[in-house]
Amino acid sequence: MGELIRLEGIVKSFDDTVVLKGIDLSVEENEFVTLLGPSGCGKTTTLRIIGGFVRPDEGRVFFDGKDITDMPANQRPVNTVFQNYALFPHMNVGENIAFSMRVKNKPEAYIKDKIKYALKLVNLDGFESRRIDQLSGGQQQRIAMARAIVNEPRVLLLDEPLGALDLKLRQEMQYELVRLKKELGITFLYITHDQEEALTMSDKVVVMNEGYIQQEGSPEEIYDEPVNAFVADFIGDSNILSGLMVDEKLVRINDIDYPCIDGSEQGFPPRTPVDVVIRPEDIEIKPYGKGLFNGTIISKLFIGVHYEMLVQSEDGEIEWLLQNYDQHDVGEKIGMYVRPENIQIMQKPKSEAESAIELDI
């Protein structure tokens, strides 16, 4: 496995708006990489730069070691699955899939076999002569995939391909995509604003905001060790609090000291102001007075698997978000405990990149 795509210092503005403010990204061969971020974070522009539809103002794009910044889209060894599928409405399913092969003047027998193979791969056997407007959204999605993969690209760029589908179909298609990726053995660069989708499917997640990359890492790293408040907030519900390191591996939040596992070695020496993330499922409920801190349950919601509760601290300063399988009543006074390893210490935003993001939360 080597590096397949590399972006170096990509800057792009549209009119007066700077959309990408210096993107460096590396994608390994055969990786499933997801660009994740809210709308307007620049993820689609990044993908379009790799696809060849947008030219960066600054920076270079490398593919397999070669600079392809100035290569037109029709010569790039990548294919895109567009958000709205972009299937040609004046052609039937077979003609759509055959398009790229006819461009390359492949023999008709080869094209016919390849269409059959692609349709089988996306579970739409025998759909060759269907009209595009006869297909459902999910079927169009699969055809768009089929059309892109018959070209045998080394990278498939997917621009929120599941965005227009309903929840159940979306979850099914997530499995399909992972299966397809395995069968094809090619690199997927996927774009979404859905954190669950990103965590489910990817080998690597790249969180973007305001034209900057916030964090790159495996889904577990991104979830368990967010580098800043934006990433923590964007990847799932969390309690994000302001704290102060009072000793090695001891952080003070709202006058209560919590043992944690970070200290000088991790770059958080005593008297450093920090941001602290505690996931709602990591807060354990104890009898009143038996935990690290106490509070009163002020609301409770049943959301399927578990209960979600808001707990107000005794001095009224903090509202904790909790998720727990056990039922507790509103008004009940409880004690709470968090294991040291579940307290995630993060740097306070310093650079423009991070502080720009603070405002958004």
Next chain:
Amino acid sequence: MIAKKRYAAPFIFWIIAGTVIPLISIAYYGFTSRSGGFTLANVAAMFRHDHMQALGLSLLLAFISTLICLIIAFPMAMVLRESKYGKQGFLIFVIILPMWMNFLLRTMAWQVLLERQGVINGLLGLFGLPHQELMNTPGAIILGMVYDFLPFMILPIYNTVSKIDSHLIEASYDLGATKFRTYTKVILPLSVPGIVSGITMVFIPALTTFVISNMLGGGKINLIGNIIEQEFTVNSNWYLGSGLSLVMMVFIILSMLLLRKFDKTGGENLI
């Protein structure tokens, strides 16, 4: 439902008074002889040599001017599609601008430009070049037709191409197609409804015009429109004029049906 149909009453009245009754009277005159009896002679008169010649010339000139309009209009429509929003409005304004002037005036302006002592020959003279006979030629008529009818070709084509999803064009490039192939395999096929509509809006008025051929052909070139007009005005032979008109109508209906074959949308854009 029944109550709502009442709102269509003004339109229905308009259609009956303006289309149905005149059509019936043309049909009546067309199948009636001067003596008042039924006859097919007025209709059959289309096959007279001079009429056939005029019809042939009309078809030829209408075909050529429609083709020229199409060749000018399609790239223009694509330029419009690609231009920025503010510029787009201005360009459309410029295209429609000539239509604000009276049709006769516009055609007359070409007389001034093309005639023997006209602007163009004046300029040629300045450079010591010989005079050209520009007026009263088929070329002058084609020029007039193209000038007068071009907006009717640009607007429907622009209307269609502006609605083509740019992701489709990107998808074509993405799948390896060249610019040329993208035009022929994606943009052009998706523009067919607009092209068909534009052809109809240019070909039919060009086929039946008598004003342009009168003003720029100097009465020397007879198109089928001129012949029908003369039957009504000069010869006061409403019977023959109506008969020939009926044949032309059939002609136009046939050509529209033929065009519809190219338009997979089922001809909803046809007039």
